[in-house]
């Protein structure tokens with residue numbers, strides 16, 4: 001199979017795992033040619049460390065390179081749109097870290113531009129393609145819990161200023177717990193239950209200022225511009241009902257990550273920010289939960305799996321799973337919670353979304 005020739009734009013915190021996986025476990029499907037950043041030294045250092053064949057002085061030089069077929073956009077959220085747009089205009093496929101971009105009209109514009117250019121849009125998260133959530137999906141498809149009737153998803157934490165070297169963007173437009181962590185939870189829910197028809201939401205900012213405690217910016221005060229506690233209800237198109245909380249305002253909680261409740265049983269879904277397990281099931285009549293062996297590959301940190309799956313889809317002429325349609329649907333769901341809260345009304349989604357097909361076990 002021919003390999004898709006790719007380049008990374010944005011060589012920050014998350015880029016290391018992509019560089020590692022795309023030059024090793026996924027190198028049979030993707031040929032990583034080089035990387036670029038507005039801070040050129042970052043790209044040069046990474047190219048040297050991972051022995052990439054090309055060096056680029058900056059993003060523009062990469063976009064002008066005819067050898068690059070796919071741009072992997074690992075910049076911060078408020079640069080996602082402009083970098084994706086430039087890549088699409090240069091005739092490249094794009095795969096972008098979450099969220100797809102910040103504004104809904106920007107997302108629609110990107111999808112339209114990509115369709116006009118005949119290139120694909122893919123995006124994170126790809127954790128839902130991993131062994132844990134795929135095993136849950138298989139259990140649901142095989143009728144192990146009957147028909148899904150409800151789901152819960154909880155992300156309870158206290159934010160990223162204690163560990164991230166540059167955490168300010170998490171508290172600015174496009175950040176907050178929903179836009180940061182919601183994509184993992186909502187992508188998993190759409191994959192397990194199906195597309196969403198409407199949502200309601202309530203949001204608040206509990207701490208208007210936060211002090212960074214991680215180096216090198218320890219002591220810097222961040223003004224919080226976006227809600228940091230979001231509670232939502234979800235009406236799935238198939239009638240199932242979801243409940244979600246994403247919060248950076250909670251010091252401790254005992255909530256599960258995700259549970260799916262079916263007409264004949266329940267599944268405990270692993271942390272959707274990971275690729276592995278544990279997956280547990282409890283059917284009506286069972287006295288306790290049973291752990292289910294994982295039935296798919298990729299149970300370790302396999303970031304880049306969505307890129308490899310996109311490359312495979314392009315090579316074989318089929319739809320890819322971590323798609324622009326899916327990330328756009330998730331973006332609209334996240335906006336929906338905030339808009340519903342701001343207006344005191346229920347938000348009906350205009351994007352249809354898709355439930356990606358189950359992964360082939362051998363992938």
Ligand SMILES: NC(=O)c1ccc[n+]([C@@H]2O[C@H](COP(=O)([O-])OP(=O)(O)OC[C@H]3O[C@@H](n4cnc5c(N)ncnc54)[C@H](O)[C@@H]3O)[C@@H](O)[C@H]2O)c1
Nearest residue numbers: 010011012013014015037038039074075076077079097098
């Ligand atoms: N850090 C994590 O653990 C993590 C985990 C999963 C996903 N993500 C996602 O990955 C993305 C990047 O996060 P990060 O933590 O690596 O951020 P980061 O700030 O550490 O790195 C971003 C990099 O992009 C570069 N950059 C910014 N704007 C650019 C532009 N216009 N053109 C070229 N380069 C540009 C910056 O110089 C920086 O090197 C975000 O979308 C985030 O949501 C991060």
